Amino acid sequence: MRVKATDTLSSVARHEKTEKRWYVARLTPLAAFLTIFFVAPFVILFMYSFGSSTIFELKFGSNFENWSSALTDSFFRTLLFRSIVNGVMVGVISVLLAFPFAYAITLGPLRKHSEFFLFAVLISLFSAYVVRIYAWRTLLGQSGIINEGLGVVGLGPYDWLLFNREAVVVTLVNVLVPMAVLPIYSSLAQVDPALIEAARDSGAGTWRTLYSVTLPLASRGLNAGFALCFLIAAGDYVTPQFVGGIDGQMLGNVIAEQFGVAFNWPLGSALAFMLVGAMGVVVALWLFLMRLLKFTGPLR
Amino acid sequence: MVEDQGLTAGFPAVSVRGLRRSFGAIQALRGVDLDVAAGEFVSILGPSGCGKTTLLRIIGGFEFADEGRVLVDGNDLSGVPAHKRPVNTVFQRYALFPHKTVGENIGFALWVARHKKADIKARVSEMLRLVRLEGYEDRAPSKLSGGQAQRVALARALVSHPKVLLLDEPLAALDLKLRQAMHFELRRIQAAVGSTFIYVTHDQEEALTMSDRIVLMNGGQIEQIGSPIQVYSNPATRFVSEFIGEVNLLAGEVAVVGDERDGSVSIGVQSGNTKIVVPHGSTVDVGTPAWTSVRPEQMSIAPLSTLLPAATNRLEGVLESSVFLGAFIRHLVRLRDGQMVVVQSGVQGQFLTMQPSTEVAIDWSDSVGVLLCE
Amino acid sequence: MSRRRTNGVGTKIYCFALLAFLFAPTIAIVVFAFDSSGRGTLPFESFTLKWFRQIFDDQVTVKAFQTSAIVGLTTAILAVVIGTLGAYAMYRRRTRTGQAIVAAAALPLAFPYLVLGISLLSMFHALGIKLSLMTVIVGHLLITLPAVLVTVNARFATFDPAIEEAAKDLGASPWRTFSAVTFPLIRPSVIGGGLLALALSLEEFIVTLFTTGSDSTVPIVIWGQMRRGVSPTVNAISTVLLATTVLLVLLARQLTGASLSSKRLDE
Numbered sequence: 001m002r003v004k005a006t007d008t009l010s011s012v013a014r015h016e017k018t019e020k021r022w023y024v025a026r027l028t029p030l031a032a033f034l035t036i037f038f039v040a041p042f043v044i045l046f047m048y049s050f051g052s053s054t055i056f057e058l059k060f061g062s063n064f065e066n067w068s069s070a071l072t073d074s075f076f077r078t079l080l081f082r083s084i085v086n087g088v089m090v091g092v093i094s095v096l097l098a099f100p101f102a103y104a105i106t107l108g109p110l111r112k113h114s115e116f117f118l119f120a121v122l123i124s125l126f127s128a129y130v131v132r133i134y135a136w137r138t139l140l141g142q143s144g145i146i147n148e149g150l151g152v153v154g155l156g157p158y159d160w161l162l163f164n165r166e167a168v169v170v171t172l173v174n175v176l177v178p179m180a181v182l183p184i185y186s187s188l189a190q191v192d193p194a195l196i197e198a199a200r201d202s203g204a205g206t207w208r209t210l211y212s213v214t215l216p217l218a219s220r221g222l223n224a225g226f227a228l229c230f231l232i233a234a235g236d237y238v239t240p241q242f243v244g245g246i247d248g249q250m251l252g253n254v255i256a257e258q259f260g261v262a263f264n265w266p267l268g269s270a271l272a273f274m275l276v277g278a279m280g281v282v283v284a285l286w287l288f289l290m291r292l293l294k295f296t297g298p299l300r
Numbered sequence: 301m302v303e304d305q306g307l308t309a310g311f312p313a314v315s316v317r318g319l320r321r322s323f324g325a326i327q328a329l330r331g332v333d334l335d336v337a338a339g340e341f342v343s344i345l346g347p348s349g350c351g352k353t354t355l356l357r358i359i360g361g362f363e364f365a366d367e368g369r370v371l372v373d374g375n376d377l378s379g380v381p382a383h384k385r386p387v388n389t390v391f392q393r394y395a396l397f398p399h400k401t402v403g404e405n406i407g408f409a410l411w412v413a414r415h416k417k418a419d420i421k422a423r424v425s426e427m428l429r430l431v432r433l434e435g436y437e438d439r440a441p442s443k444l445s446g447g448q449a450q451r452v453a454l455a456r457a458l459v460s461h462p463k464v465l466l467l468d469e470p471l472a473a474l475d476l477k478l479r480q481a482m483h484f485e486l487r488r489i490q491a492a493v494g495s496t497f498i499y500v501t502h503d504q505e506e507a508l509t510m511s512d513r514i515v516l517m518n519g520g521q522i523e524q525i526g527s528p529i530q531v532y533s534n535p536a537t538r539f540v541s542e543f544i545g546e547v548n549l550l551a552g553e554v555a556v557v558g559d560e561r562d563g564s565v566s567i568g569v570q571s572g573n574t575k576i577v578v579p580h581g582s583t584v585d586v587g588t589p590a591w592t593s594v595r596p597e598q599m600s601i602a603p604l605s606t607l608l609p610a611a612t613n614r615l616e617g618v619l620e621s622s623v624f625l626g627a628f629i630r631h632l633v634r635l636r637d638g639q640m641v642v643v644q645s646g647v648q649g650q651f652l653t654m655q656p657s658t659e660v661a662i663d664w665s666d667s668v669g670v671l672l673c674e
Numbered sequence: 675m676s677r678r679r680t681n682g683v684g685t686k687i688y689c690f691a692l693l694a695f696l697f698a699p700t701i702a703i704v705v706f707a708f709d710s711s712g713r714g715t716l717p718f719e720s721f722t723l724k725w726f727r728q729i730f731d732d733q734v735t736v737k738a739f740q741t742s743a744i745v746g747l748t749t750a751i752l753a754v755v756i757g758t759l760g761a762y763a764m765y766r767r768r769t770r771t772g773q774a775i776v777a778a779a780a781l782p783l784a785f786p787y788l789v790l791g792i793s794l795l796s797m798f799h800a801l802g803i804k805l806s807l808m809t810v811i812v813g814h815l816l817i818t819l820p821a822v823l824v825t826v827n828a829r830f831a832t833f834d835p836a837i838e839e840a841a842k843d844l845g846a847s848p849w850r851t852f853s854a855v856t857f858p859l860i861r862p863s864v865i866g867g868g869l870l871a872l873a874l875s876l877e878e879f880i881v882t883l884f885t886t887g888s889d890s891t892v893p894i895v896i897w898g899q900m901r902r903g904v905s906p907t908v909n910a911i912s913t914v915l916l917a918t919t920v921l922l923v924l925l926a927r928q929l930t931g932a933s934l935s936s937k938r939l940d941e
Contacts, residue, residue: 015364015379019767022848026763029756030819031775037812038782041793044800097692104689109682117689119927124696126919128877130893131912134900135699138706138715145702148716177696227784235786238880242900252788259792259884269796272789362839383842383851395836399858409844412854456844 049269066270076271079251084278086165086250087234090172091180094229095222097173098180102221103214106188107196118185125178130238136171137162137243163245171243172233179232180225187221188214219290227283234279251275312371313338313496314359314464319368321354328354329365330520338463341490341497343507345543346517352500353468355517359498360466361385373463388457389466393473394449396441402428402452403437409460427455430489447478451485458493465490467499471506483509504544508532516540538672541593548599548641549672550576550592550615554584565671567592573636576613577666584673593670596644601631601651604659612666617641619658622651633660700916707913712906725910735911738895742876745807745891749814750872756815757822758864762852765830776827780820790816791884798885805887813881818871825867825930829860866930873922876915 049067051060070076101121105114138144140162147158161167191214199209215222237252244250251271258268312335321329328351336342344352357363359370361382369378377385388409396405404411406427407420415423428434431451441449450470457465467486471479487510490497501507507514508528516523516531516539524536535541538549555575556566565580567590578592602608604616617635629651631643643662645651654660707726711719729735760779764772782790794813798805837859841851857864879893886894892915899905 013379015381023763023767023769023772026759026766027772027775030760030779033756033815033819034775034778037794037797038778038816041790041797044797045789045793048796048800100685101689101692104685108685110686110689117693120693121696122927123920123923124693124700126873126877126923127700128879128893128896128912128915128919130877130879130896130900131703131916132699134896134908134912135703137900139699139702141715143713143715145716174696174699177692231784232786235788237788238897252786255788255792259795265792265796268792272792276785276789360843362842381842382839383845383847387843389840389843391836391840393834393836395834395840397837397840397855397859408841408846412845412850456840460845 045269046273048266049273051266051269053264053266063266066266067274069267070270070274076251076254076274079249079254080275080278082165082249083234083251083275084282086169086172087230087279088282089169090176090233091226091230093169093173094177094180095184095225097177098184098225099218099222102181102184102188102218106185107191107193107214114185114189118181121178121181125182129175132175133171133239133242136167136174140167140170140243162243163248165244165248167243167245168240168248168250171239172229172236175239176229176232179228183224183228184218184221187218187224191217223287223290226286230282230286231279234282235275312336313340313373314498315369315371315374316355316359317369317371319355319358319365319370321351321358321363321365327520329358329368332368332517332520332522334515334522334525336464336496336498338496339494340512341487341499341510342513342515343499343501343511344515344517345501345504345507347502347543350517351520352502352517356389356466356468356498356500359464360387360389362389386462387464387466388460388462389468390450390453390457390470392468392470394453394470396444396449396452396456398441400441401437402433402439402441402444405441405452406456406459408456413460423459424455427459430458430492431455431485446474447482450474450482454486454489458489458495461493462495464496464498467497469501471501479506480509486510508544514544516543518543533670535593535670535672538591538593541670541672546596546642548594548596550594550639550641552576552590552592554586554588554590554673556586564666565590567671574615576615576669578669578671579667580671584671588673591672593672594664594668596630596642597628598668599641599643599662599664601633601643601645601654601660601662603654604661607661610661610663613664613669615641615662617660617662619654619656619660621656622654624652631660633662635662703909704913704916707909709909725907726914728907729910729914732907734890735895735907738890738892739914741807741889742891742893745810745814746872746875748807749811749818749875750868752811753815753818753822753871754864754868757819757867758826758860761823761826761830762856764827765833776823779823782816783820787817787880791881794881795884805885807886807889809885809887810882810889810891813885814875814878817878817881818874821870821874822864822867825863825870825926826860829863829930833859862929866926866928869922869926869929873919873926876922877919 047060050063052063052065053059101117104110105117110117139146141147142159142162144161146161150158195213195217196209199213204212234250235252237250237256240248240250240253241256244253252275255268255271255275258264258271262268314334314336316332316334319329319332320327330351332351332355334355344355346352354363358365361377361380361384365378369376371377372385372387377387397408400408403421403424407424410420410423424437425434428436431454433448433451433455436444436448436452441452444452450473453470471482474482483506486497486499499507499510511528513525513527514531515525518539524531524540526534531540532544535544535547541547541549550567552567554565555568564577565584566575566577568575576592584590601619615635617633620632620634620640622632623630624647627647629645629647631645631651631654633641633643635641641662706713706715706718708721708723709718710722710724711717712725757779760776764776791813794809794816795805797803798809803809833856838851838856841855842848846854876891877893878891879897882891882894883897890898892911896908896911896915899908899911
């Protein structure tokens with residue numbers, strides 16, 4: 001194959017350019033999709049929060065009423081607070097429940113069966129969300145399994161199992177524990193068991209090892225687990241809709257309403273961003289708290 | 301540009317001119333020039349990080365030099381991508397396609413070039429016969445031993461009869477006996493195929509066994525090119541003399557130039573207390589610091605008490621230890637000024653009975669030894 | 675050492691208890707799908723398959739299954755194409771922008787699906803785009819792309835770069851290298867990612883609710899029946915949905931080997 005002795009640098013440069021073109025071509029679909037369908041919608045939604053709506057039309061504007069209403073109305077404030085608190089509770093409980101499980105299958109007595117347990121958790125993660133809410137509503141109801149079971153031993157039926165905030169929290173925890181298990185498992189799986197052994201050998205008791213060695217190393221997973229569970233729980237609205245009753249309503253319900261029957265998108269948008277903003281603050285606080293308690297993990 | 305030693309007449313199969321390559325702050329190649337003749341087996345030898353692998357990858361087209369050119373058969377391939385070069389590579393960990401059979405692996409290059417099925421089949425069988433793996437066409441790569449996988453990788457690279465074959469430390473993962481057997485296999489195969497082989501390794505024994513010529517690289521530069529005998533007997537630099545085989549380097553200063561014996565130099569060693577004579581062709585100034593390189597097997601050792609008349613070069617010292625290595629003995633001697641020297645002797649009685657702490661004399665002829673100034 | 679042994683038993687019991695807690699609701703649903711009483715709760719009357727048969731009688735439900743299938747398969751295919759291309763781009767040429775883009779693909783998961791739904795709805799409305807299956811698929815893609823990216827990226831992480839180099843060395847063009855060598859080797863993970871995407875799409879509910887026009891998917895049908903009170907077929911429909919997603923996850927796991935267990939849902 002005869003190739004003319006061309007200028008070396010230009011042919012190398014040409015080669016680099018072709019490589020770059022391939023790279024851009026492969027990455028563009030993803031980048032374009034995200035920009036058009038993730039970034040842009042958020043921008044538009046944000047713009048709507050300054051708009052106004054009537055029965056007939058919805059338009060943009062420079063109206064701050066929605067925001068002032070969202071931020072000052074006590075009803076919204078209560079709901080926001082309740083959503084955040086519910087979210088934090090769900091997040092904390094889920095992490096507390098998930099951690100021993102994840103620990104057991106990575107560094108604990110069940111580590112030889114981690115595949116099986118992890119798979120089980122994964123399956124429960126994929127069990128449709130709607131179905132689980134339906135299940136809990138039935139379970140906790142007056143004629144639900146729990147009450148029927150209690151009836152066998154002469155107790156109940158209790159009507160306070162359902163249609164309150166506790167029901168919401170329990171249902172959400174049930175749905176979200178798997179979401180907490182995965183990241184915690186992931187970070188614990190990277191912990192070298194020899195480190196735990198070393199700590200034990202130097203005399204540290206179980207709790208001390210946990211506090212000063214294991215938890216810091218798993219901190220990344222713990223933070224991710226909390227964040228995921230909290231974010232999903234705080235913004236949820238289907239669960240409160242079905243098992244929350246009147247006391248259990250959360251901000252998500254109101255937001256959903258604005259985009260449904262109430263047709264007040266601008267207000268809904270302002271509320272949504274307020275919620276997201278508050279959630280961001282909480283996550284930041286959590287990370288700060290973790291750092292304060294010296295639960296920072298390996299330096300990144 | 302390093303002076304070529306012993307290049308046989310003929311159009312170079314591979315030529316490399318002025319190659320430079322840096323990775324950030326690290327200079328992997330600092331201006332490399334090399335000519336490889338058609339049909340040669342050339343080894344590029346050097347320690348890790350010397351740039352040998354980078355050089356190979358640039359010739360193969362997997363990386364590109366910042367400056368310089370690569371020519372194959374006179375064609376400038378500098379900017380040509382790997383898949384268009386008439387150069388094939390055998391990778392260190394073979395990189396066999398796990399989802400294809402041995403036969404499909406070997407025939408891959410032909411399949412890509414859209415040869416007829418029958419032709420491919422015939423050539424694959426021919427290759428399998430060449431590497432002594434007849435009947436392995438339908439085997440899965442995961443079911444091969446290390447040595448077999450290596451031979452399949454070789455067959456795969458040779459099936460399209462490339463002009464040049466690049467081998468990147470292909471025997472590194474094999475055990476010693478297998479490696480030594482493969483040394484002969486590789487030379488046999490090369491002779492049968494006739495391609496030019498460029499072989500990268502850090503193992504000097506490998507290079508010495510197989511190569512027509514050895515290219516020694518260090519710190520991104522070529523230090524010497526020559527046949528195995530040349531680089532062993534006439535190392536051009538300290539690095540080469542230390543890298544190939546074992547060597548004693550005696551520090552000293554040029555004392556007298558052009559002794560009565562023509563073409564030799566007298567060096568003051570042992571802090572000037574003793575003089576030794578080293579053959580040396582070119583001129584060198586008095587007072588220049590110099591290293592004298594003498595191989596352990598070129599020296600002889602005897603207790604001072606049994607002193608024979610001094611042959612020519614003699615140094616005195618104390619025996620520290622002797623290690624019996626089967627075919628020979630390795631003696632470690634501490635000279636008067638503290639420098640350590642290794643002497644190799646046979647296994648005759650007098651060498652076996654020498655005790656540590658004996659005062660000994662080390663002799664060697666004044667017609668051996670290499671002077672290295674730098 | 676005996677202290678450790680006691681801890682072991684307690685921990686094991688805890689783990690099984692947690693699994694029981696996680697599975698109890700779904701198991702209850704499945705069990706009562708076969709209960710002839712149709713009340714969805716104790717006592718269990720007798721075993722029957724009639725609720726499952728009844729699913730096929732209701733046109734709305736049947737249509738919903740079809741819709742879910744179409745949306746799911748389209749989502750899976752698109753997610754796989756976009757995601758694999760992106761992962762391959764990163765494998766071949768790791769840049770900071772590229773890594774940022776791939777990380778950004780996981781961002782949608784950090785937001786409540788409610789917010790994702792309403793943002794998509796507002797954009798479609800503002801641009802005058804009618805809600806249809808396509809708009810639903812867009813929402814599903816947002817949610818499923820991270821799963822595909824994680825799966826395929828995990829495969830590329832253990833992919834020997836020398837293999838592609840060998841293919842090039844032997845004369846294969848970049849396209850040939852990908853189709854004859856790279857893709858066959860990543861194919862199980864690609865398919866596994868696709869199956870996960872399908873499973874996620876089948877059970878997706880909230881975003882769908884905001885982005886669908888007049889079409890219903892299976893979760894929406896379930897939700898609708900839930901709102902009207904207890905319906906005997908809800909259990910059966912739910913069971914079918916559950917069985918499908920579980921099967922898909924099982925298959926995905928088989929194909930991707932242990933890579934699922936290292937799935938990192940990092941922020």
